[in-house]
Amino acid sequence: MNENDRPDVVSPLVKDKVGEWLSPVDTEAYHGTMGKFQKYVAKKYIFIIVCAFACLVAMGLSVGFGTYRIDFFETYMTIWYHIVGDIHDVVNDIVVVEDRLPRICVGVLAGAGLAVAGAAMQSILKNPLAEPYTTGVSSGAIFGASLSIVFGISIFGGDYALVGNAFVFSLIPTSVIIFVSRMKQSSPTMMIMAGIAVMYIFNAMTTVIRLWSDPDSLSSLYAWEVGTLAYAKWANLYLMLPVTVAGIVVIALLSRQLNVLATGDENARALGVNAEKLRLICLVVVALMSSAIVSYVGLIGFVGLVAPHIVRIVIGADNRFLIPASAAFGAAMLLFADLVGRVIIAPATIQVGVVMAFLGGPMFIWLIMRKNSKVWE
Amino acid sequence: MKIEVKNLDFGYSSEKLTLHDINLTIDRPGLYCIIGPNGVGKSTLVRCMNKIYHIPDGTVFVNGVDLNEISIKENAKNMSYVPVGGDDVFSLPVVDTILVGRHTQQHWRTTAEDMEITYKAMRLLGIEDLAMHSYNQLSAGQHQKVAIARGLVQETEMLILDEPTANLDVRYQVYVTELLKELARRNDMIILMISHDLNITARYADEVIVMAYPGVIHSIGKPEDVITEKTIKEVYGLDSDMIVHKMCKPHIILGSAVRID
Numbered sequence: 001m002n003e004n005d006r007p008d009v010v011s012p013l014v015k016d017k018v019g020e021w022l023s024p025v026d027t028e029a030y031h032g033t034m035g036k037f038q039k040y041v042a043k044k045y046i047f048i049i050v051c052a053f054a055c056l057v058a059m060g061l062s063v064g065f066g067t068y069r070i071d072f073f074e075t076y077m078t079i080w081y082h083i084v085g086d087i088h089d090v091v092n093d094i095v096v097v098e099d100r101l102p103r104i105c106v107g108v109l110a111g112a113g114l115a116v117a118g119a120a121m122q123s124i125l126k127n128p129l130a131e132p133y134t135t136g137v138s139s140g141a142i143f144g145a146s147l148s149i150v151f152g153i154s155i156f157g158g159d160y161a162l163v164g165n166a167f168v169f170s171l172i173p174t175s176v177i178i179f180v181s182r183m184k185q186s187s188p189t190m191m192i193m194a195g196i197a198v199m200y201i202f203n204a205m206t207t208v209i210r211l212w213s214d215p216d217s218l219s220s221l222y223a224w225e226v227g228t229l230a231y232a233k234w235a236n237l238y239l240m241l242p243v244t245v246a247g248i249v250v251i252a253l254l255s256r257q258l259n260v261l262a263t264g265d266e267n268a269r270a271l272g273v274n275a276e277k278l279r280l281i282c283l284v285v286v287a288l289m290s291s292a293i294v295s296y297v298g299l300i301g302f303v304g305l306v307a308p309h310i311v312r313i314v315i316g317a318d319n320r321f322l323i324p325a326s327a328a329f330g331a332a333m334l335l336f337a338d339l340v341g342r343v344i345i346a347p348a349t350i351q352v353g354v355v356m357a358f359l360g361g362p363m364f365i366w367l368i369m370r371k372n373s374k375v376w377e
Numbered sequence: 378m379k380i381e382v383k384n385l386d387f388g389y390s391s392e393k394l395t396l397h398d399i400n401l402t403i404d405r406p407g408l409y410c411i412i413g414p415n416g417v418g419k420s421t422l423v424r425c426m427n428k429i430y431h432i433p434d435g436t437v438f439v440n441g442v443d444l445n446e447i448s449i450k451e452n453a454k455n456m457s458y459v460p461v462g463g464d465d466v467f468s469l470p471v472v473d474t475i476l477v478g479r480h481t482q483q484h485w486r487t488t489a490e491d492m493e494i495t496y497k498a499m500r501l502l503g504i505e506d507l508a509m510h511s512y513n514q515l516s517a518g519q520h521q522k523v524a525i526a527r528g529l530v531q532e533t534e535m536l537i538l539d540e541p542t543a544n545l546d547v548r549y550q551v552y553v554t555e556l557l558k559e560l561a562r563r564n565d566m567i568i569l570m571i572s573h574d575l576n577i578t579a580r581y582a583d584e585v586i587v588m589a590y591p592g593v594i595h596s597i598g599k600p601e602d603v604i605t606e607k608t609i610k611e612v613y614g615l616d617s618d619m620i621v622h623k624m625c626k627p628h629i630i631l632g633s634a635v636r637i638d
Contacts, residue, residue: 262469262477
C-alpha cells in the first residue's frame with residue numbers, strides 16, 4: 001500500500017493539542033499555576049530564613065545563659081567588639097568568646113553537619129530510616145575511642161589520642177562498604193546491609209574491650225559515648241570546621257543530581273546522572289563529616305534522622321532546598337536541645353543527645369501523624 | 378538522527394544471553410513500536426540503546442558515533458527515556474517531578490522557559506490540575522502521565538518509552554499513542570515505544586519491531602506486513618483472526634493459546 005493512500009489516523013483533537021504544545025503559552029491557567037509555584041518556592045526560602053534566624057536566637061540565648069548571665073544583645077555586642085578588636089568588658093569577653101562560644105560553634109557545626117548528612121543518606125539510599133550513622137560510623141568511632149580509653153592504644157597520641165582514634169576507626173566501616181559495593185554492582189539495599197554487618201562486628205569488638213575494662217575507663221567511655229557539647233574547645237574546630245563546611249557545600253552542589261536520583265537509578269542514568277558514582281561521592285562526604293563530628297562530640301543521635309524529615313514535611317523533598325534548610329534547622333534544633341539540657345536542672349546539665357530524643361521524639365510522632373505529612377511511601 | 382544496533386549480544390550474566398545478535402537501524406522520524414512476549418528482551422534492548430546498560434564496543438551507534446564514546450550526560454541530550462512505573466520514595470510535587478526532566482538544560486534556578494515547557498507538557502497529558510499535588514498521592518495511570526511529561530520536557534530528538542500505556546485507561550491509551558505519533562511527525566522525532574497492544578500498534582506504528590524467544594528480532598516492517606496471523610502464532614503461540622479495518626490497518630481478534638513458552 002502506498003504511504004499516501006493511508007488515511008490519517010490521528011484525531012483533530014490530538015492535532016490541536018500538539019499544536020498547543022508547539023506554540024507559546026500565555027493563558028490565565030498558566031499564570032495561575034506559575035503563581036502557585038512561585039508561592040510554593042517562596043515558602044521554602046522563608047522557612048530557610050526562619051531556621052537561620054532561630055539558629056541566631058538560640059546562639060544568643062545559649063551564650064548568654066549560665067552562672068554568669070549576659071543579656072542577649074550584649075552577647076552579640078561582645079562578639080562584635082572581639083571581632084573588631086575593641087574589647088569593652090574583659091570579663092564578658094572571656095566568658096563569651098573563650099568559655100561559651102566554642103560550645104555554640106561546635107553545636108552549630110554538629111547540628112548542621114549531621115542533619116545534612118542524614119538528608120543526603122536518606123536521598124542516596126532511598127530509605128527514610130537512613131541516617132549519618134547508617135554507614136557504621138558510630139560503631140567504628142566507639143571502637144576507636146574504647147581502644148584509647150581502655151588500653152591507651154592510640155594512632156596519634158597526646159591530645160589527639162581519643163579523637164584521632166575515633167576519627168580513623170569511624171572511617172573503616174565506610175571503607176568496607178565502599179569495597180563491598182565495588183566488588184559487585186552496588187545497590188542502596190546492599191550498602192545498608194553491609195553497613196549493618198560491619199556495625200555488628202565493631203559492636204562485638206567493643207563489647208569484648210568493655211569486658212576487660214575497669215570501672216573508671218567504663219565511666220569515661222560512657223561519658224564520651226552519650227554525646228555532649230560540654231567539652232567543646234576552639235581547637236575542635238580545626239578539623240570540624242573545614243570538613244563539615246566543605247561537606248555541606250559538596251552535598252548542596254550535588255543536590256540537583258540527588259533530585260534526579262530520586263526518580264530511580266535507570267531514569268537518573270537516562271538523564272545523565274551516574275547513580276553509583278553519586279552514591280559513592282555522597283557516602284565518602286557523609287562519612288568524613290559524621291566522623292569529624294562524632295570524634296569531638298560523641299554520639300548525638302536523632303538530629304541526623306529526624307531533622308531532614310521535619311524539613312521535608314514543611315517544605316518538601318526538593319534537595320536544592322532540603323539541604324540548606326536541614327543545615328539551618330539541624331543547627332537550631334541542636335542548640336535549643338543543648339540549651340534546654342542546661343536550663344532544666346541548672347546548674348547541673350542533661351546531655352544534648354538525651355534532650356534531643358526526649359523533645360524531638362514526641363514532636364516527630366506528632367508531625368508524622370498529621371494528615372498532610374505524606375512525603376514518603 | 379540515526380541509531381544503529383549492530384550484532385548486539387547482551388546478557389545479565391556471562392552464562393546466559395538475553396539478546397542474541399540484534400541488528401536494527403532507525404534513521405527516519407516516526408513512531409516505532411517493539412512488540413513481543415514477556416521476558417523476550419524488549420526492555421533490555423531499549424536500555425542498551427539508551428546507555429543504561431553497559432554494552433560491548435561497536436554495537437550501538439548514534440549518528441555514526443559508538444555509544445560507548447558518548448558520555449551519559451551527552452547521551453541525555455540526544456534521547457530521553459520513560460521507564461515503566463516509578464520508584465520515587467521521597468515525593469516531590471508533580472511540577473517538580475516533571476522539572477527533573479529539565480536536568481540537562483536547567484540551571485540552578487528554575488527558569489521561565491523551564492516552567493513554560495513543564496506546564497505545556499502537563500496540559501498535553503491532561504494533568505495540569507495536579508501540578509502541586511504530591512507525586513505519591515497519584516494513581517498508577519497518573520504516574521505514567523507524569524513520566525511521559527518528564528520525558529517530553531527533556532526536548533530530545535529521540536524518545537524511548539517502556540510500555541507508556543501500561544497503566545492508562547483505554548481513552549488515554551489511544552490518546553497518548555496518537556500524541557506520540559503526531560509529535561514524531563510534527564517534531565521530526567524518533568519515538569520508540571514498547572507495547573503489548575497489537576491493535577494499537579497495528580493502527581499507529583510507522584514501523585514494528587517484533588521480538589521473539591530467545592531474545593532475537595523476529596521481523597521488522599510496516600504493521601500490515603509484520604503483524605500477521607502467522608507472526609502471532611510463531612511469536613506468541615496464539616491463534617488469531619485478522620480483519621482489515623476501514624482505516625486500512627490490520628485488526629487482530631485473538632483466539633486461544635496453542636502453546637505456552
